[in-house]
Amino acid sequence: MAIPAPHHPARPATPMPTSVAPVGGTPRRILVVEDERDLAEMLSYNLSRAGYQPTVAADGQRALQLAQANPPDCVILDLMLPGVPGLEVARVLRETPSTTSIPILMLTARAEEADELAGLAAGADDYVTKPFSVKVVLARVEALLRRAPVHAGAPGAAASGGGGTVTLGQVVADLDQHTITSAGDSVKLTLTEFKLLVALMGSPRRVLSRNELIAKVMGPGVIVTSRTIDVHIAAIRKKLGDPGNQIRTIRGVGYQMSAEPHAEEQAEA
Numbered sequence: 086m087a088i089p090a091p092h093h094p095a096r097p098a099t100p101m102p103t104s105v106a107p108v109g110g111t112p113r114r115i116l117v118v119e120d121e122r123d124l125a126e127m128l129s130y131n132l133s134r135a136g137y138q139p140t141v142a143a144d145g146q147r148a149l150q151l152a153q154a155n156p157p158d159c160v161i162l163d164l165m166l167p168g169v170p171g172l173e174v175a176r177v178l179r180e181t182p183s184t185t186s187i188p189i190l191m192l193t194a195r196a197e198e199a200d201e202l203a204g205l206a207a208g209a210d211d212y213v214t215k216p217f218s219v220k221v222v223l224a225r226v227e228a229l230l231r232r233a234p235v236h237a238g239a240p241g242a243a244a245s246g247g248g249g250t251v252t253l254g255q256v257v258a259d260l261d262q263h264t265i266t267s268a269g270d271s272v273k274l275t276l277t278e279f280k281l282l283v284a285l286m287g288s289p290r291r292v293l294s295r296n297e298l299i300a301k302v303m304g305p306g307v308i309v310t311s312r313t314i315d316v317h318i319a320a321i322r323k324k325l326g327d328p329g330n331q332i333r334t335i336r337g338v339g340y341q342m343s344a345e346p347h348a349e350e351q352a353e354a
């Protein structure tokens with residue numbers, strides 16, 4: 086009669102150290118760009134308590150210097166800043182290769198939609214309106230960091246090159262490099278735009294509601310308006326050029342992407 090092999094091999098003489106280091110190693114570095122000192126200190130304090138490593142920049146110029154010298158994992162960016170304004174900071178971060186994919190959470194002072202849309206158009210991934218609760222800011226930061234690596238899981242889309250890329254029509258997404266090629270041209274997308282596009286490419290022909298898209302790219306528990314999604318989709322279409330017409334608006338429902346362009350979408354974006 087066979088005796089089952091022991092489940093674990095003999096332990097080494099020196100016991101393995103119990104894990105004390107946080108999973109993922111070094112704490113995530115957050116750049117807080119805020120000129121109101123009390124607010125910056127409050128954010129910095131709470132981020133530290135939550136296990137992050139915050140750095141504060143009190144103006145846009147300093148923020149860009151810090152971000153370019155040592156790119157952080159996430160930027161919390163106030164819209165109203167002395168000197169270089171927040172929108173400009175977001176734009177420069179997006180246009181600089183070393184900082185182009187850093188998630189940006191924008192803080193807007195007024196509950197004015199125009200500010201929020203301008204922030205998203207400039208490359209922010211999400212925004213919080215002042216006055217905000219620290220809990221909300223921490224949840225958004227966490228959500229932005231959590232969705233940093235994109236996972237393939239793209240049934241229906243043609244996977245090639247060892248599963249690292251997804252191809253739909255003229256659009257190719259490289260999931261490892263986080264790059265998009267549209268009709269052979271390299272396209273620069275923000276992280277949120279990239280996630281949205283990959284979500285659409287991963288469910289070709291299926292209509293994804295705005296809420297579904299929000300859940301896929303923003304993570305659970307994050308509240309954004311469906312208009313946020315519309316703004317991102319408009320930006321994606323524009324950046325893709327003609328193949329942007331592969332994304333179709335299904336009125337009152339959401340979006341659908343297919344391999345073939347929809348000529349009637351031309352006027353929409």
Ligand code: CA
Pocket residue numbers: 119120121163164165166
């Ligand atoms: Ca400010």
